[in-house]
Amino acid sequence: MKWLAAGLLGTLLALAGCAGQPNLPANYYLLRTDAVNRPHGNSEPALIILGNIDMAGYVDQPGLVLENADGTLHTARNHRWAEPVRESLRIFLANEMAAEMNQPVGALRHTQPCPEAAACRAVKVHIEELHGTKNGESKLLAYWALMDLSSRELLAEHEYKASEPLDRDGYDALVAAHTRLLAGFARDMARKISGTINPPQANSGLP
Amino acid sequence: MTNTEPAITTTRRLSAIWILPLAALVIGIWMVVQAYLSAGPTIVVEFAHAEGLEQGKTKVKMLNVEVGLVETVALKKDASGVRAHISLQPSVAPLLRQDTRFWVVRARVGTAGITGIGTLLSGGYIELAPGSGKPGQRHFIGLETPPLTPLGAPGKRLKLVSKRAAISVGDPILYKGFRVGRVEAMAFNTVNKEASYDLFVDAPYDELITSTTRFWDVSGISINASAGGIQLNVGTVETLLLGGVSFATPSNLPSGAPVEDGAEFDLYDSYADILTNPYRFGTHFVVEFGQAIGGLVPGAPVTFRGIQIGSVERILLREFSADGIYSSSAPIPVLIYVEPGRLEAPDTRESVEELRAALQESIANGLRATLQVGNLLTGRQQINFDYFDNVPDAELKQFDQYVVIPSVETGVGRLEHQVGTLLTKLNSLELEDTVVGANRVLAETRNLVVKLNNSAAALNTLLETEGTRRLPGELAAALTKLNTTLDGYSQDGALYQNLRASAASLEATLSNLDELSRQLADKPNSLLFAPAKLEDPIPEAKR
Numbered sequence: 085m086k087w088l089a090a091g092l093l094g095t096l097l098a099l100a101g102c103a104g105q106p107n108l109p110a111n112y113y114l115l116r117t118d119a120v121n122r123p124h125g126n127s128e129p130a131l132i133i134l135g136n137i138d139m140a141g142y143v144d145q146p147g148l149v150l151e152n153a154d155g156t157l158h159t160a161r162n163h164r165w166a167e168p169v170r171e172s173l174r175i176f177l178a179n180e181m182a183a184e185m186n187q188p189v190g191a192l193r194h195t196q197p198c199p200e201a202a203a204c205r206a207v208k209v210h211i212e213e214l215h216g217t218k219n220g221e222s223k224l225l226a227y228w229a230l231m232d233l234s235s236r237e238l239l240a241e242h243e244y245k246a247s248e249p250l251d252r253d254g255y256d257a258l259v260a261a262h263t264r265l266l267a268g269f270a271r272d273m274a275r276k277i278s279g280t281i282n283p284p285q286a287n288s289g290l291p
Numbered sequence: 292m293t294n295t296e297p298a299i300t301t302t303r304r305l306s307a308i309w310i311l312p313l314a315a316l317v318i319g320i321w322m323v324v325q326a327y328l329s330a331g332p333t334i335v336v337e338f339a340h341a342e343g344l345e346q347g348k349t350k351v352k353m354l355n356v357e358v359g360l361v362e363t364v365a366l367k368k369d370a371s372g373v374r375a376h377i378s379l380q381p382s383v384a385p386l387l388r389q390d391t392r393f394w395v396v397r398a399r400v401g402t403a404g405i406t407g408i409g410t411l412l413s414g415g416y417i418e419l420a421p422g423s424g425k426p427g428q429r430h431f432i433g434l435e436t437p438p439l440t441p442l443g444a445p446g447k448r449l450k451l452v453s454k455r456a457a458i459s460v461g462d463p464i465l466y467k468g469f470r471v472g473r474v475e476a477m478a479f480n481t482v483n484k485e486a487s488y489d490l491f492v493d494a495p496y497d498e499l500i501t502s503t504t505r506f507w508d509v510s511g512i513s514i515n516a517s518a519g520g521i522q523l524n525v526g527t528v529e530t531l532l533l534g535g536v537s538f539a540t541p542s543n544l545p546s547g548a549p550v551e552d553g554a555e556f557d558l559y560d561s562y563a564d565i566l567t568n569p570y571r572f573g574t575h576f577v578v579e580f581g582q583a584i585g586g587l588v589p590g591a592p593v594t595f596r597g598i599q600i601g602s603v604e605r606i607l608l609r610e611f612s613a614d615g616i617y618s619s620s621a622p623i624p625v626l627i628y629v630e631p632g633r634l635e636a637p638d639t640r641e642s643v644e645e646l647r648a649a650l651q652e653s654i655a656n657g658l659r660a661t662l663q664v665g666n667l668l669t670g671r672q673q674i675n676f677d678y679f680d681n682v683p684d685a686e687l688k689q690f691d692q693y694v695v696i697p698s699v700e701t702g703v704g705r706l707e708h709q710v711g712t713l714l715t716k717l718n719s720l721e722l723e724d725t726v727v728g729a730n731r732v733l734a735e736t737r738n739l740v741v742k743l744n745n746s747a748a749a750l751n752t753l754l755e756t757e758g759t760r761r762l763p764g765e766l767a768a769a770l771t772k773l774n775t776t777l778d779g780y781s782q783d784g785a786l787y788q789n790l791r792a793s794a795a796s797l798e799a800t801l802s803n804l805d806e807l808s809r810q811l812a813d814k815p816n817s818l819l820f821a822p823a824k825l826e827d828p829i830p831e832a833k834r
Contacts, residue, residue, distance in 0.1 A: 145802065146802060150827070150828055150830055152828065158827065158828055160827040161825070161827060162826070162827050163827055168795075168798065216830045219833065220830070220831050220832045220833040220834075221833070249832065249833055250830055250831070250832035250833070251832060252832050253829055253830060253831050253832055254829060254830060255827075255829070255830060257830065257832060258830040
């Protein structure tokens, strides 16, 4: 009888504990763009392939990251990416680059493989920093490289460092700032890749 | 009384009569002193003989002015000549010095012409040529022949060396036909068997003489026959009859440095001889050849990488055979003469020593002599020096007094030697055993081919069986099934989609587990007591 009474008491206490702390609702965010990788049903093979996105460990996780006032980082428990950020970031960058270059950019599963006879280039991206700062900005530090897919020759290597101010308070504003920042990064990559592959012709001096 | 006693005085007085003799004595002494003081010096001159000398008559002249007289002429005690005692005027005394010269002027007929004709009537006299040496000399050796050049005359005295007596004393020295000097004396050295001549070149022509000046004999007529015709060189009538020496600096030699008095030169036979051998200094070496040296004759060129540096003097056959080695395979020594001037080095003895040292040092660095064919038509050969790699070390040795330069075989000689060596090796090969072995290998190969044919026939039989023929069809069916199976794993296949969804779900679960593990680590009782749900800090925009 004593043992039964003790078990009931414990159960009641546990239920009371659970009932004492209300669950805060989690918020999920998508990284999306309006840019289209293959406008008007373009089916030509992609000659620019965006490979896996490599990123720092604190970025490659579901929670959004915010810099505290004391400089430490806080990973949000209630504000999360709705899908693995590595996957959504590759599609996001590929679409933005395709729109800027007006040609399809391969993102592995979503494009055809590179034709054997064509000169395909691969883009490798490493995200070193992506978080909100204590100054009310979204901060991005990334490195990327352009390689010849057949010869594995390194054609170009760049660093991209930028920040974007939040237009209002809140995590939705932080995600919006992240989106603008990443779109700018994708356009910068697209322009530099075009300059590398198709360098401007020198003036021959002929009329 | 009258004093008649004579007065006797004891005082004696000198009679006046003595005045005269005393005066005469004084005058005499004064005259003697005066005569001694006014008399000129008395000298002794020795001559080989007394031809033209008469005591009390033969005068001593200088520049045709009478300055003395031969007092006595007497034979020397050993009868090897005569000794003339000569009194000279006092004014001549300062001219009597160590190098003052005396000779008898008499009528002479020589290559320089006829001189002293005037003495045929007036008699001979002694000519005095003042010197410039130490004063006070009173004993002299008279010259037998008049000196050709006055003492102290401006110019240079040189020495010519020749292997033969080509010219004689008094012969002119010519420069482009002009007489600029003369041969003063000649002598023959019995040791080195060379004739040496003393030359005097008058100023200012002596400035034409430099270290590269060459002298040649212009006596007689020189005939040079060549493909261009016959060239006849004739000097002046004087040189044609009497001989002479000419000098010049050949155009292929540098201008040279000025020379001092007493400089020594070689006397060449002709100007063509100078052009052929313009260099004075050189040195001898011996080159030993182990191959046939037919076609190598004296005068053959010796070259260094094609540049002539000397010539072959002779083949040392006498010395070679004297060693008793002519019957063995010992190398044949060849004497060569190398001149450093041919390599644009200064034509001096120092250059010869430098060349000798350089060649000896170069032997250790691979310098070797080779015998080369100089003319394919005539077969004439020449010696060439060059550096060779991978040649055996050569020991520095001497043949007689000459340094030996080792040689290597090249060209046709070497080819001949190599062909001979090859034939020797071919003869020594055991070809018979080799052929027998090859035949055995061929027989075994034939057996192997027969076995291979049998194996191929068996394989054909196997391939023609029913089971073998069915094998490709079965393989094709198996591949079709494999493709069907793999299609299920393609990107568009359901299995692939399921696997991807499962992987995504597993990744999300692992992420949640990671979060759970961190939560349990922070608060182990969080499974029973729900942790406090802390609110996340809100990102704030810039104000």
